[in-house]
Amino acid sequence: MSASGERKVSASLGRSVRGTTPRLADLASTPETPRTPTLGRSVSSLFGSPGGSFRTEDEYVVIEVGSRYLRGGFPGESTPRCTLPYDPENQRRVGDYRQWDPDYAQKRRRPKKGQEWGQEYELYRMDLTKVDLRVVEDKFERMMREVYNKYFVLDTKPRRILLALPPKMPHPLMSTLLDVLFGSFQAPSITLMSSPILSTVAAGLRSALVVDIGWAETLVTAVYEFREVHEQRTVRAGRLLSEEMAKVLNAAQVEQLGYVEDDDTSFEEAEEVLSRVAWCKPKPRSNRRTLYFPARTSPILEEFEDAVETPEPTVTIPFPKASPPAEVTIPFATLAKPAEAALFATETALSEFDDHELPLHHLIYRALLSLPVDVRRVCMSRIVITGGVSAMPGLKSRILAELEALVQTKGWDPVRNYGTASARHEQILRQKMEALELRKQEGEDKVPESLDPDNPLPAAHRPQDVWHHEAGVEREKTRAGPPPESLVGGVVRGVETLGPWAGASLVAQQRIRGIVEIDRERYLQHGLQGASKDKEVSVVPQRQSMGPGVRGGAGDRASWTLGVWA
């Protein structure tokens, strides 16, 4: 992004920040700038669902459709009722019971020819050139039937669906999923919410940098006031990790058991080892320049690097499906290698990566770098790491440490030329002037210190009496300012999330309606084509005269939008 572009965005976002409530209207009605320029698509909430009368008796089910797992459950519950993998064994013909056959279960599953690692275990992939959507529909339909008939077992009352999807899912794929949910499961309406937003909700935040380390890719999404403002992705994620683990396991088996033709580590085995005993090393000492998490770091964190343990710790992994069944003892340190190679690629120089294969910490850094300065301040202190891979012990700490180091060495100058002192001074000066100009633009509007780049971490120095004059819980409701903890910015900080499904459950529990709500009848008539074409409303001047949120007459209630998926 060009410098001028950044300024403009920063200004438009900044304005909204400086009011009391950042409202959609502030963002959507800025005529000179598209509201979410970095994302290239806007989420026009103004023209969201027609908002038919909200009835409290409406009941929801909450479904998250990932590329490897399907989660389904009910609003207000902390965990889904079921988490189902797209296992090829579930995709056999009815009446095919071979998975229960002991002989069959003893053997390693071999991958199908021409398929990528783990492809049989996917429901979909974003690249539709390799996807037969009719098979996706078949798989999804069968799985949803299991969800409804085995785990939901509802009465016949129709349930609305809150559907959590990754942002930017291709339309044909979305149609396929919606066809099934509307067609086979009779949903009266489906509310779509994007998983980064939901991860943000499930972290208790409104803005965050959501790092979703999923199966096919890692998606970094900057969420600002519940809106996606930027996203970046890399292929460094679950699939690569799983392939790396298979390599490690193959090597160990060949070394200890000898080579057996056609008896490589299966996908399931690699996945199981990953999920059970894989881990991620803390940041290598050689690259450390400062102490990270000075207050919280426990001394053990560095032990793996520093102390050579004798005897070397090992893990013994059983391979009951190998022929013959065997056990392999692997050094504990080896189990950290896949993460190293797949996610951080520490051996390779940064210049050798394409944009879509950046190591995680560089991806996150770049995402932050391309954000307007005030949004960056907020997001960098709200780094929310989620996705299936993120559960690996040590991974979150490592990512945050690597990021911290990058920020320390590179700062936020996109040109990266301030090895010299003068450049650094220039940077400080530029930030100051930026801030001053923002303030000028705001006129009388008071600038909350927290969001002022000149005045970081105000918590300790804020005048306390503003909101401490009244004690008790009641005070919460009436005080003017937010507590200082919610204003932290400018430092690298990780915040935990309960994940997209839990976020969706919270949203549905509070009965908050989403931006994208699709009515069954309308969908069955027109499909996704029925979505309003006016989604880029923020750049259409004529809307201004009508005021935000107002659209034509009552007849227009019918329109709906695809929001971030438009």
Add this chain to the structure above:
Amino acid sequence: MAQAFPYTYYACNCFDSNTSGKRAAAVLQEAADEDEGTFDPRSPRANYQLYPLEHLLYCEDCQQIRCPRCQIEETLNWYCPSCLFEVPSSVVKSDGNRCNRSCFSCPLCTSPMQTFSLDPTGESGPPFILECQYCRWSTVEIGIEFEKGQGISAQLARIGNGGKPLPSHKERDKERERRKELEARKRDGRELFSPSTETTHTDKDEGPPSHDDLFASLSAFYKSQVESQTSASPFSSHDINFSSPSAYSRIMNLYSTSGPKKKQRPKPTAMREAASALEGLTLHDPSADTAAIERLKRDGWASTISPAQKRAQPNPSVRFTSDLRPLATLLCTKRSKRCRSCRQILTKPEAKITSTRYKIKLLALNHIPRLSIRALASDTPVPGSSRPPAKVFDYNALKPGIPTHFLFHMSNPLFDPIKVTLATPSTTPGKVQSRVTILCPQFDVGANTDIWDDALNMPAKRGSLLSDQAPQIEAGKIWDRGRNWTSVAVEIVPGFLDESARVEAETPGRGGPLEEDDDVLEIPVFVRIEYEADTGADERGLVDSKGGKGEKEKREEAFWTVVGVGRIKGS
């Protein structure tokens, strides 16, 4: 093993006429584009289209096979498959769709668990434990014992692993409020005067908040935000209907109904993010990572649980065996099934849990002729000869390149005679190409007439009507025929497994190295039946089989089947 050879699968037509109308045209077009329109049993879709006949229902109104996909299911009642206790629908959801008595399955191996008394006096008194009948895992391993042998579910809900009590939702909420107040006082500098100082100790003992704690805190936080929002603008309270979407959505900023009107309202207080652990905010703590790594290093593979075990857990983010919880048994349901297109009831079980009977059950096998295949062993004993009877035909070792004769056997459940036309591709799809010739693809099958008719008109045994002639393998002639069945001969030349490589060279993508089930010989057979049924008469043809009383109506049905002949032997 998939199914024992030989077998027949039936394809439901609903895959051609897709559920949602707008896509049907596209699907039909695609079907037409496919070469010859032959059903490929190896296509990935086939697994979802093919069913054994016994699994299919039949809609009499639509005159169509109905597979699970073109049915709608309705739950009639809920029960625990283990204790057979019927669960009222009102508590099904709140109990998580699981048995709320004492039925559990093992978190390691999913076998049923039993309640045992550990009473040292042998009096079957407390303490009680749950133990797996198969792998012997028990709640002792997670430090849980029960005081009573009944109502395990309710007791377990109050005990955390290691035996510490779990708070109920209400207690959790209360405790959170208490701590919030305490925190607020602390911030106000009143801490010193507060009499309740004992809490700081218990806080530390409890460790990091659990997933459920966090969720409850977040939930309470968002709720309080919603409430503070409404109370903060008392002057416009008439504007904000508490249950209206605008209140909530504006608060969350996820969906805006803001209009010009809004400008006149007092500005509501800003929503904010969670600011403390009590509000559900959890900062990343590297020491948790470190502890998990240490534990992996120390306790190794055996201390961890498998992905499948994880997914079955109430909280699927657990990692170690010490986190396991016994799994309450999932409830089962009795369901009725309706036709998706006309809503006619297809099956309805009796309501009683212990009954396995149905009030209504429209099975496809009562409406659709059954096609089966069996080998016509070449050494059929000639009557009167002294040769030993044929040895059992080995369907798992078909001989490649050797023409082998089989019989297609078609039996008719209908009360009208049917005209059958069978069609197969001359070579089977797939990497191994076998040649198939049906010697007599068009034939009639007699009606499923009353057994008394059979007894009166036919020879006493339920057998061949052609008994006076020796069966012939001859093009255009049926092999044999009975009251409501006809069989025709098929000649099959199983393909060579090792030919696959040559095929690959000719048609890239078709051959190549063999994979699972590539050696299975399956023949797609298109079946078309025509018959005349009485109009107005009972669909089931309970009318006099001679018919002629009502007017006749021509009917036709057509569907794909897949006949699994056997497995080809490698050479």
